[in-house]
Amino acid sequence: xxxxxxxxxxxxxxxxxxxxxxGPLKGRDQDWNIARSELDALVKLGIMTKExxxxxxELEFNPMRVGFKKSPKxxxxxxx
Numbered sequence: 896x897x898x899x900x901x902x903x904x905x906x907x908x909x910x911x912x913x914x915x916x917x918g919p920l921k922g923r924d925q926d927w928n929i930a931r932s933e934l935d936a937l938v939k940l941g942i943m944t945k946e947x948x949x950x951x952x953e954l955e956f957n958p959m960r961v962g963f964k965k966s967p968k969x970x971x972x973x974x975x
Contacts, residue, residue: 902942 900912934952937943 902937902940905942906940 897914900914903910903912934943934948938945938948
């Protein structure tokens with residue numbers, strides 16, 4: 896939405912962009928989960944610098960996956 900529009904405008908000020916929202920456009924407190932590869936794409940496009948990306952990272956964790964084995968009870972779990 897608004898983030899994508901801002902990123903596009905930062906690359907090309909001649910673009911005409913409209914953002915349609917059902918309700919009022921306003922900020923809100925929320926976490927933003929994004930992969931490092933997605934942040935790196937913003938650097939490659941010239942939207943952000945590597946320093947800006949590093950400055951905006953509040954918390955980092957290693958990827959993990961938890962799944963459930965197929966069992967009659969469904970109570971066994973595993974991590975690959």
